[in-house]
Amino acid sequence: MLRQAMLALSKSRRAERLVTTSPLTAGVVERYVAGDVAAVVRDLTRGGLLVTVAHLGEEVAGESRAEEAVRGYLALLDLLPTGADVSVKLTALGLRLSQQLALGHAAEICAAAASRGMTVTLDAEEHDTVPGLHAVHAALRREHPDVGVVVQAYLPDSLDRCEKLGGARVRLCKGAYTAPGAYKRPIDIDRSFVRCLKVLMAGTAYPMVATHDPRLLRIASTLAVLEGRDQSGYELQMLYGVRPGEQARQAQLGARMRVYVPYGDEWYPYLVRRLAERPANLAFFLRSLVSR
Numbered sequence: 001m002l003r004q005a006m007l008a009l010s011k012s013r014r015a016e017r018l019v020t021t022s023p024l025t026a027g028v029v030e031r032y033v034a035g036d037v038a039a040v041v042r043d044l045t046r047g048g049l050l051v052t053v054a055h056l057g058e059e060v061a062g063e064s065r066a067e068e069a070v071r072g073y074l075a076l077l078d079l080l081p082t083g084a085d086v087s088v089k090l091t092a093l094g095l096r097l098s099q100q101l102a103l104g105h106a107a108e109i110c111a112a113a114a115s116r117g118m119t120v121t122l123d124a125e126e127h128d129t130v131p132g133l134h135a136v137h138a139a140l141r142r143e144h145p146d147v148g149v150v151v152q153a154y155l156p157d158s159l160d161r162c163e164k165l166g167g168a169r170v171r172l173c174k175g176a177y178t179a180p181g182a183y184k185r186p187i188d189i190d191r192s193f194v195r196c197l198k199v200l201m202a203g204t205a206y207p208m209v210a211t212h213d214p215r216l217l218r219i220a221s222t223l224a225v226l227e228g229r230d231q232s233g234y235e236l237q238m239l240y241g242v243r244p245g246e247q248a249r250q251a252q253l254g255a256r257m258r259v260y261v262p263y264g265d266e267w268y269p270y271l272v273r274r275l276a277e278r279p280a281n282l283a284f285f286l287r288s289l290v291s292r
């Protein structure tokens, strides 16, 4: 219930206006969203962590905004070190306006990333965009075989998706939105996550295990050992600001540990989705609403 309410709030323009103008939210924002992205990335990589950087932006209403998003990504690439990955939301590149438009924009970002020794991963968003996401991913892979894609374990067809993604870089996560028919009980989502993990670890994909869940992290490393993958054969991914001590510990143990670093002014929907996952941080957020 609370999660549903928070996800609805993430789309509310009124709440967005209240929260983004409140000084009280600054502490929460700083914790989850990079202010100076180049400095944050430098610190993380010095600590032995890998990064995937997301220029925050949600669905765009017109072609000019999609072009602006592309320019934002091209500028971002200039700030990042070789080996970095960028995470891209296709709706910010115009997916809901036209699949072809989003494909063209994503291809431009992939080409620019490849010329700098970087990769691109396509984030998964609301359920109605998932077929378009995979269609664009399949088309991009012909030219850019290392472009990654996200699979959300809460979707019942996630296992099928994983089976079809042989050879691809696949980020597996629980899923941050809602969808009709999606698994809702945490235990069902976790079971689906493990079924997907088994397929990815046993197959030819490069699994990117995106979770903060200690139990799933243990299962991932056990499955990797069972399937004969060493630590270079998969990676762990966590969000900037979430379990930073564990991120450092994993890197020290030799894991390929990648941190998802979001930055940019359009942080409101991203932040509310994070708060929906972690009600412990809600107090800050609610105080910023009622203190106006």
Ligand code: FDA
Pocket: 122, 123, 124, 125, 150, 152, 173, 174, 175, 176, 177, 210, 211, 212, 213, 214, 237, 238, 239, 242, 243, 259, 260, 277, 278
């Ligand atoms: P969950 O939130 O269920 O927590 C499980 C356990 O993890 C907790 O019980 C606790 O033990 C531990 N934990 C979690 N947060 C903690 C904290 N702050 N402090 C201490 N312990 C904590 N979603 C999507 O739909 N599309 C996408 O493209 C992406 N991309 C993405 C990239 C990366 C790198 C990550 C890590 C996540 C995503 N997600 C995503 C979000 C994902 O779907 C999911 O909503 C969040 O990761 C939260 O789920 P967890 O697996 O972390 O477990």
